[in-house]
Amino acid sequence: MAIYLNTNKPIENYKRLLNTEYFVDKSAIIEKINKIINTANCYICVTRPRRFEKSSVADMLGAYYSNSMESKYIFNTLNISKASNYEENLNKYNVISISFNKLSDRGNSYEAYIERIKSNLINDILEKYPEVNAQKYFSISDILESLNEKFIFIFDEWDYIFTNNLFTENQNDFLEFLRNLLKDQPYVALAYMTGVLPIKKYSSGSALNMFDEYTFLKDRSFGEYFGFTEEEVKKLCNRNFE
Template identity: 25%
Template sequence: MTDSIFRRLPVGIQSFKVIREENYLYVDKSDIVWNMVNLGDKYNYLSRPRRFGKSVLVDTLESYLEGRKDLFEGLKIMQLEKDWKQYPVIRLDMSRGGANEDTLRSYLNLRFKDYEEKYNITPDPTAMLADRFHAIIATAYKQTGLRVAVLIDEYDSPLQHSWRTPEHEKCTGVYREVFAILKADDEYEQFIFITGITKFTQISLFSVLNNLSNISFMPEYAAICGITEEEIKENFMPEL
């Protein structure tokens, strides 16, 4: 028996940085990530079931877009990327948005406050969340000279948890209010990526972001997260 049987497997780990820095086994998806960002559409939506690697993918995208070249040494992307740029990235994890309007607004308020501090923005205390979101995107662009990437993970979590309750329409209203900015601020944006489990049609993001490309069933992105049978054979033979 070889030592390879004791390789570290990233079970339950969602941080690409931890996987790479702490020498966990990583099934290389970096070439698909590069192709999506550089050759694909600007506004993207990907649907996958729970526990399917969506959050690891979002974390990988964040690392790439922030120019963390050190985390990608030895991966396929190194043969593709020749100009590592450090784009400003705004990342939202909507699974932390709760199941009602108050918790959703509270989460967005906290995240926006983090980015306002990062970019030295003093928000108007009477400003709506949408206005603050716009100010963050525009200011990040103006301060860095690079267009902004926005990554939204588990976008539909508050909608799922509030489904068939009076809070559902209120949560939908927050989405319409805030995320319409993504379309309005097109000139400041480099790349938009949104994940979810279910595409809620006619409401939420999809009512205001009608320019989203649903890449969920595109063959070129079929293996962008999760593990295929071929990848299991290529990467996990010692364990098998």
């Protein structure tokens, strides 16, 4: 069973969110993101404090884009279904979803942390593409490029080891891992990352400079899709406390 590639975890998480009494439809963000897929601007990093539903939006995107599941029955009832580009990318992509906030049970070291991520991803790729000979390639990016397919990457809590001050001597190595996997790679249709604080806080170099960052203090594009607006709070109160 896949851990990162085309898993059913995003859709299952999103269905649970739909069933809560305080659900607010934020699906219109998909219309905006659809416009940058397969463009030079396909790298997005959204940073917000905790409890701003960053993971919920990430799950929604995974459920919408993944080609391993049929999710039209969910999104047909949401605001995104009214958009002109609604069906253009619906369930059309291989999606790699990784939350970086999990440590390995095999040891509390950076080597164990990154090996878990790399091994799970390689195993997922080989499960989907059994004809691939992984021994021929020197990196995960080499394997993905050889497939001649497009992938969407959804990374939640990308900055976990930074905000928790873990593996301080290896943090640059982690940035290089992300750079090698994503930067200037022809197989990247979209790279969507979330975190607590901006990339620039951790990387003074050019490792992840391809990302457009949308922070809590500077975001006119996606701000309304994280947390509740005043109007949404009023509607929730009217709906649940009549």
